[in-house]
Amino acid sequence: MKTTGLIVEYNPLHNGHEYHFLESKRVSGADCTIAVMSGQFLQRGEPAMVGKWARAEMALRMGVDLVLELPVAYSTQPAEWFAYGAVSALQATGVVDSLCFGSESGEINWLQVVAEAMCDEPEAFQKGLQDELKTGIPYPAAYSRAIARHLPGIDPSELAKPNNTLGLHYLIALKRLNSRIVPLTITRQKSGYNQTEITDQAIASATALRHMLFERGALNELEPFVPNGTMTVLHRETAAGRAPIEWEHYTKPLLLQLLNHSPHQLAELHEVTEGLEHRIKHALPLLSLSSEAGRIMEQLIGLLKTKRYTRTKLQRMLLRILLNQTKAQLSPTVLRQGVPYLRVLGFSPAGRQLLKRMKHVSKVPIITNVNAASSDAYPLLQMDVQATSVYALGFESATPHDLFRDYYEPPVQLNQTE
Template identity: 90%
Template sequence: MKTTGLIVEYNPLHNGHEYHFLESKRVSGADGTIAVMSGQFLQRGEPAMVGKWARAEMALRMGVDLVLELPIAYSTQPAEWFAYGAMSALHATGIVDSLCFGSESGELQWLQAVADAMCDEPEAFQRALQDELKTGLPYPAAYSRAIARHLPGVDPSELAKPNNTLGLHYLIALQRLNSSIKPLTITRQKSGYNQTEITDQSIASATALRRILFERGTLEELVPFVPSGTMKVLQRETAVGRAPIEWEHYAKPLLLQLLHHSTHQLAELHEVTEGLEHRIKHVLPQLSLSGGSGRIVEQLIGLLKTKRYTRTKLQRMLLRILLNQTKAQLSPAVLRQGVPYLRVLGFSPAGRHLLKRMKHVSKVPIITNVNAASSEAYPFLQMDVQATSVYALGFDAATKHDLFRDYYEPPVQLSQSE
């Protein structure tokens, strides 16, 4: 039985994701699929618009067999560590034969050549990277330009495209893990990763769909662009006040953290780099907390943003402050160890058989139910439990169940008929 792996956020799951899923099964020849999915907070430093169990259900309704959670220690990291954490999870299952990722180029050969050259980050590249950073460029742009300097013939504009960047880091992670997983790629169709405008009748980016939802507040406009299973889940979660969620829902708890922490304490938190703790304290008095301006988090990001610091970098930093996650907890030495367990969010009847196979060959423990003892045993899992509690603060009326849902909620299971 062949099994292919997917690395996803599904925020929300849309028709483009369904195309990728079906193509992944076709090009890999796989019978089974395992998706490693981000939890309550995502790679760009944002809260998921709908929670992890709901998005796992969307995936299962589409046809994914098994959904594993990517710990927040990795899910809100820059491309290198996001990719490494996700690939370490697929590798740890012991049963994944291939990885199928979307890319703007749709070509694996040139990405593989770059990955081969960059796996050990040669000194010449590191010098080029430092030179580019000194010009004031944000890290992603400096990284792409440094590679182009080190490897003549590589187009930095192609390398800088979001899915190509992630694809490169998936390939590098496979090498660093010495994994036998075979990489495959599929061209992203009809809508770019960050495209905010809708230019097709059935496929739109998740960014564009979220924009519709937050600006116009209507689910009905999403109907042509999402599978029926996604719409069913979104309607239910919206009806009970658990969606749609955005950064502004966390403005008050974030302000509490920013005001409570000293500059020294802020500097200890992950992603607070290059003196940003002082910049934060400098701009806080400029926030308008009442009147027509509103949107406190948007104001804060606008005040902090410079050529050097992208919105994504700042969102990741603010998220680590919100969750009080330190540099020591998320150091390279810690992250390099890979995922220490596999947390199951949901499975189909076919996924149950995959789990049975994994129990014999998995390189790390498999967790289907979380309790106080298991969260104490794994610091990454404890971070996920805490992240769920904070995420619930964004609901219309959070209950005890919402705050500690990791302890109460079993994996999502769909029957054959669903």
């Protein structure tokens, strides 16, 4: 039974994702699919618009067989660690034959060349990277330019495209893990990763769909762009007050953290670098909390943003402050170990068979139900439990069950006919 792996956020799952899913099965010849999916908070430092169990259900309704959670320790990291964590999870299953990712280029050979050269980050590249960073540009741009300096013929503008960047880091992670998983790529279709305008009748980016929903409150307008299963789940979660979720729902708990932490304490938290703790403290008195002044998170990011610090960098930093996650908890030493367990969010009948196989070949324990003992045993799992509690603060009316849902919620089980 051939199995292909997908690394996803599904925020929300849309027709472009369905195209990628179907093409992944076709080009890989796979019988089954495993999706490693981000939990309650995502790679750009944002809360998911709908929670992880709901998005796992969307994936199962589309046809994915097994959904595993990418721990928040990895899911909100820059590309290198996000990719490393997700690939380590696929590797740990022991049953994944291929990894199929979307890219702007649709070509894997040149990415393989770059990955081979960058796997150990040679000294000449590191020096070039530091030279680029000294110009004050953001890290992603500096990284792309440094590679182009080290490998003549590589177009830094192509490398800097979001899906190409992630694809490169998937390939680097496969090499660093000495994985036998075969990488494949599919060209992203009809909408860019961050594209906010809608230019097609059936395919739009998740960014555009979220913009439509948050700016106009137009849930029904998403219908042409998402599978029926996605609409079913979104209507249910919205009616329950659990969606749509955005950063503004967390401004009060975030402000509490920012006000209660001293600059020294802020500096201990992950992603608070280069004196940003002082920039934060200087920005706080400039915020206006009146409704007429506009969204607090937008004000704060506007005050903190510079040429050096991208919005994504700042969102990741503020998220780590919201979650109170320290540099020590998320050190390179910790992250290099890869995922220490596989948390199951949902499975189909075929996924149940995959789990039976994995029990014999998985390199790490498989967790289907979380309890106090399991969360105490794995610090990264405890961070996920805490992230779910914080995430629930964004609901219209969070219950104790919502706050501690990781302890109560079994994996979503769905027949493909549902």
